[in-house]
Amino acid sequence: MQLDFSYYNPTTIHFGKDSLAKLKEEAPKYGKTVMLVYGRNAIKANGLYDKVVAILEQAGKKVVELSGVMPNPTLEKMREGVQIVRDHNVSLILAVGGGSVIDCAKGISVSAYCEDQDPFVKYWCEFKDVDNEVVPVASILTMVGTGSEMNGGSVITNEETKYKAGRVFPAHVFPKFSILNPEYTFTVSQYQMVSGVFDTMSHLMEQYFSDKGANTTDYVIESLLKSSIDNLRVALKAPNDYEARSNLMWNATLALNTLTGLSKSQDWQVHMIEHQLGAYTDCAHGMGLAAISLPYYRLIYKFGLEKFVRFATQVWGIAAEDKTDEEIALAGIDALEAFTKECGIVTSLEELGATKEMLPKIAESTIILGGGYHAITTQEIQQVLEACF
Incomplete structure (x- = not known):
């Protein structure tokens, strides 16, 4: 091992067929309002959406939504999520989907209360430290590949400038917990x-x-x-x-x-x-x-x-x-x-x-x-x- 290193990963992983039940234990750790971030219709078609919302409501949470997150999430979609966080005082961003959804959630997390500069410029172009309040992120994974469920990576595409920018954020931006049920990947093409x-x-x-x-x-x-x-x-x-x-x-x-x-x-x-x-x-x-x-x-x-x-x-x-x-x-x-x-x-x-x-x-x-x-x-x-x- 030729290079020195420090290692720390704060994400809790709940893995397996019954892992969604852990959401009942995790939800009470956060405030009143949860923003559900997801793609198009896949989680509604397979019933996962209803299960997640039911657990959150049973935990006394108000659920707001950002739907339609696309593969290669855009800056415009991220900004839409930022506005929802601000309007509803969101206390947890729960991404349900694949890496693009989780990447978008992290982008919203660091951008929502970035007041001194355009967050895309500050964090994805100039790679400055995250010095503002961040909203906690968690995930329920439905497609594998990116590893975004246990890291600080967030890739956002600025369609106007044709710039797809990746940023690896520090540990306090990592998902607080991620639920990994391999059965949720069965319906992926x-x-x-x-x-x-x-x-x-x-x-x-x-x-x-x-x-x-x-x-x-x-x-x-x-x-x-x-x-x-x-x-x-x-x-x-x-x-x-x-x-x-x-x-x-x-x-x-x-x-x-x-x-x-x-x-x-x-x-x-x-x-x-x-x-x-x-x-x-x-x-x-x-x-x-x-x-x-x-x-x-x-x-x-x-x-x-x-x-x-x-x-x-x-x-x-x-x-x-x-x-x-x-x-x-x-x-x-x-x-x-x-x-x-x-x-x-x-x-x-x-x-x-x-x-x-x-x-x-x-x-x-x-x-x-x-x-x-x-x-x-x-x-x-x-x-x-x-x-x-």
């Missing part, structure tokens, strides 16, 4: 399920492909990658397999609750490119990550050859005999590509709604982090994007 699993895998790879050697965190990441691969294959054949779906749910949480980043410098360039792709196309996040990952890793593998060899042998079981290190590394990336095809993961930017005319704008607006094995250039980002057509 196959497209969204595989997109979410690749999002999980991408989080793991962004952290894995950094630094030399293999510390304990790298071993943890390898195991979570293998679990995601194995259990997605099961879930594709049997979508209601509880064991597979529960493993995928917990994998996603562990992949980005800061545990798998300990003592790692990390990369995150694939996410930076996808954020701008998403700003222009509104594509499913995991699908965009998959498309970008393959040419990106083929670009940078030589700069981190040792780790890419390990990825091939330890995650994909590539035999090392009679191969050079470069051949082994490329075989690992080929195995990743074969897996995306096996699972029906879309890797064509054209299918994701992009046009070639968009590519220079996407490349030019992408933030370059420079923290991985290779500090990519804007020209190289465009080459990566062109390779996805």
